[in-house]
Amino acid sequence: MDSFSFECVRIVFGCGSLERLSDEVKMLKGRRVAVVTDRALRETGEKVCEILNRSGLNCELWSGVTAEPEIDVVKEFVSQFDFDTVVGVGGGSTLDVAKLAAVTGKDGDPERLVGRDVSGRKAKLILVPTTAGTGSEVTKLAVFKIPGREVKYVFDSPSLYADVAIVDPVLTVSAPPxxxxxxxxxxxxxxxxxxxxxxxxxxxxxxxxxxxxxxxxxxxxxxxxxxxxxxxxxxxxxxxxxxxxxxxxxxxxxxxxxxxxxxxxxxxxxxxxxxxxxxxxxxxxxxxxxxxxxxxxxxxxxxxxxxxxxxxxxxxxxxxxxxxxxxxxxxxxxxxxxxxxxxxxxxxxxxxxxxxxxxxxxxxxxxxxxxxxxxxxxxxxxx
The missing domain is CATH 1.20.1090.10 (Dehydroquinate synthase-like - alpha domain)
Structure with a gap:
């Protein structure tokens, strides 16, 4: 058998597992939480903030992610919030924005990472998928449109791994056919x-x-x-x-x-x-x-x-x-x-x-x- 290596993030899986979010944030010693999602999932994002607020955590919500996002979306997000923890709630585009935002940190410029080694992460990162598809919650990849490039750019770095992925199938029920x-x-x-x-x-x-x-x-x-x-x-x-x-x-x-x-x-x-x-x-x-x-x-x-x-x-x-x-x-x-x-x-x-x-x-x-x-x-x- 050939030699190989294998990597995987920590996973919390199961119906109702979203309720464990506050405990996971506290385990990571997070205090200022920024929840990122898209406009269609704003109500879900508000529910996530409720769960965090009930546990005494400071939570702010941003629902500006667009489908198949350009990298400027990350810059727009990180310029508005002071956070030490990012919680991404949504499909692959939202989770990728959360990943790069956690690496970039407040007021960072994600475009400077294009073509360079993506090392280090400025914030804790928890990913909560609402679709069953991309697998972004457990990968070290983030995909974006970059102005001037013919195909999408793929960031690939261990720094993009989440601290924990919370996979609650209940969140996928509202997805249309x-x-x-x-x-x-x-x-x-x-x-x-x-x-x-x-x-x-x-x-x-x-x-x-x-x-x-x-x-x-x-x-x-x-x-x-x-x-x-x-x-x-x-x-x-x-x-x-x-x-x-x-x-x-x-x-x-x-x-x-x-x-x-x-x-x-x-x-x-x-x-x-x-x-x-x-x-x-x-x-x-x-x-x-x-x-x-x-x-x-x-x-x-x-x-x-x-x-x-x-x-x-x-x-x-x-x-x-x-x-x-x-x-x-x-x-x-x-x-x-x-x-x-x-x-x-x-x-x-x-x-x-x-x-x-x-x-x-x-x-x-x-x-x-x-x-x-x-x-x-x-x-x-x-x-």
Missing amino acids: EVTASSGIDAICHAIEAYTSRYASPISDVLAEKAIKTGSNALREAFANGDNLKARTGMSYAALLAGIAFNNAGTGLGHALGYAHSHIHNLPHGASVGVTMPYVLQYNAISDLKKHARIARLLGSNVRHTRDAAFQAGLEFANLLRDLNMPLKLSDLGAGEEDVSDIVERIFLSEKHVSRNPRTVRKEDMFELVRKAVYGLLSAENN
Whole structure:
């Protein structure tokens, strides 16, 4: 067995676990708490402040996070509050803002961290996800739009780890079906890409397999009935496991391609990665037939022959997209032949993702893959 390392933050998981927030802040010796969220979750943010205020903690709320945020959002937040603890409550964008704010500290300039080593953290950090998808609560990554850059910038540093992640599935119940679908697909893509990554380990494999199986079942159920707390809990669990897995093993071509075409349609991140994942799975299948056959079976395939099952993985993922009423090809999103070359070029801007992919990513192959994704040309025959 090859050597490997593995990292994970402290986790508090379960329905009702939000009520433990005050105890966690006090354990960290936090006194001045800034809760950050978005406008749609302001009421949830107010509830969080109530929990903290009941325990005698000083809490201020900021609900200015925007979807797919630019880095200026962090500067706007840290300029308004005097804090020693940041609590992020929301989806991946909000949690990423909280991470960078805790590193930057009051009146800091996050743009100065672009292209530099992100070391040290000025404030304590607690992350509370309200969607089951990004896994940001357990990763050392934060993703932002940076003016002048073609693709999103990924901050990657141990300083971005939370002191504790509080995962309360009850907070995901209010997510509408389309948010449930997109965030859930993001989680399953994280698990699949971590599982097939060149940097996968025995531990990340176990977590990824569980996330794929649990997530694909729970996601359909949560999409069909958002009040199904058992399904919501299963999806929160799957997203958590997937986050831990890809934090250690990384993601690959699926995310590079998702970023590469996102400027055309501006879909939520999970939907952007998901629409092209069936084609990525069929491209990667020959790199590891056993793992891709396993993915197909975890997604519901009963094909027994390993090679046949491996190529079935893309079709099974497409079935999941269909069940969630999500797009299956890029032409449905406005992309055409004229966009192929640009998308291919943008894939290679995500160098780390490309380097982790299990099959070597060759430019000439990408033209064929992207055309298949544009026109919906999934191979039904395993050839």
